[in-house]
Amino acid sequence: MSAERRAVIAAQLGAASEACAREGARLTELRHRVLGLILEADGPVTAYQLLDRLKETRRGAAPPTIYRALDFLISQRLIHKLERLNAFVPCIETGHEHAAQFLICRQCGTVTEIDDHAAANALEHAAEREGFHPRRAIVEIEGTCALCFHP
Amino acid sequence: MSAERRAVIAAQLGAASEACAREGARLTELRHRVLGLILEADGPVTAYQLLDRLKETRRGAAPPTIYRALDFLISQRLIHKLERLNAFVPCIETGHEHAAQFLICRQCGTVTEIDDHAAANALEHAAEREGFHPRRAIVEIEGTCALCFHP
DNA sequence: GCATCACCGGTTATATTATAGCCTAATGCG
DNA sequence: CGCATTAGGCTATAATATAACCGGTGATGC
Numbered sequence: 001m002s003a004e005r006r007a008v009i010a011a012q013l014g015a016a017s018e019a020c021a022r023e024g025a026r027l028t029e030l031r032h033r034v035l036g037l038i039l040e041a042d043g044p045v046t047a048y049q050l051l052d053r054l055k056e057t058r059r060g061a062a063p064p065t066i067y068r069a070l071d072f073l074i075s076q077r078l079i080h081k082l083e084r085l086n087a088f089v090p091c092i093e094t095g096h097e098h099a100a101q102f103l104i105c106r107q108c109g110t111v112t113e114i115d116d117h118a119a120a121n122a123l124e125h126a127a128e129r130e131g132f133h134p135r136r137a138i139v140e141i142e143g144t145c146a147l148c149f150h151p
Numbered sequence: 152m153s154a155e156r157r158a159v160i161a162a163q164l165g166a167a168s169e170a171c172a173r174e175g176a177r178l179t180e181l182r183h184r185v186l187g188l189i190l191e192a193d194g195p196v197t198a199y200q201l202l203d204r205l206k207e208t209r210r211g212a213a214p215p216t217i218y219r220a221l222d223f224l225i226s227q228r229l230i231h232k233l234e235r236l237n238a239f240v241p242c243i244e245t246g247h248e249h250a251a252q253f254l255i256c257r258q259c260g261t262v263t264e265i266d267d268h269a270a271a272n273a274l275e276h277a278a279e280r281e282g283f284h285p286r287r288a289i290v291e292i293e294g295t296c297a298l299c300f301h302p
Numbered sequence: 303g304c305a306t307c308a309c310c311g312g313t314t315a316t317a318t319t320a321t322a323g324c325c326t327a328a329t330g331c332g
Numbered sequence: 333c334g335c336a337t338t339a340g341g342c343t344a345t346a347a348t349a350t351a352a353c354c355g356g357t358g359a360t361g362c
Contacts, residue, residue: 030339
């Protein structure tokens, strides 16, 4: 990993610590570690992939170890779960409420998060027209990314 | 189940048969049966719930039995999979390509399918602005349905 | 007719994803 | 401190999904 990349990750971890501190949430060593693993991964990672990496330095880590950390990180809006892939990615924008949409490339597996307010609003209105009160929208679009499309 | 409800289901099964016939797809007895079970269910059903029901009349049914039937029904656009729930529901409109969105009530578990073109288009455009070529959008909105909200 | 081929589904085994439940340790707080 | 609350270790198990192999069956071409 490049020094530059490491610096970015360190900054993201720092921002996460601050966000948690502001909320009174405890970003413990374990949770910090798991978030670090997700930030380091290039692309979505599954819970068991994370568990394997975690085990390298934390003997005795077991599924509940990782799932509890993931639950925490999701609750703090530091990561997202991709339901289609049963995998996890960092939020592009740490710690805020934000309407996220994901673009999943079927060729290369790359996942891009976008944050399109027009689409989010359209969905919200569509739901409200049914008398529905939306809390959270899962939007995962499968297709072909620009790079795979124009090879 | 009411006679009326049974009649609706029979009509849906008939429409499915026709749609498959048009496509040259084989809606075998097993697949017809599984589609029937999904139509009869009031709400999303999981693969293993379907398997249990199937077993009542089909000794030896096993997970692959049901998953293969589900794959077929999805490929024919007769059912949808809800990724959030790992569960299956019938399509509201049999056999067509259609952009579907789902409203999932956290209180009562009811799932409503809507088909909002404005939202679908907004998503499509958002993806295309990234140079992405969308094939399929998974949209599942969690929240509170009208009935649960105004009790 | 009958050879061939593709597809269907039975069967066994196993992979993958996720949670329950119980207990001890660490932390925050009056 | 003493107590409550939360975090996480640990074991077990639940829930979801697929691999791989095989025999049967129906369509197709000759």
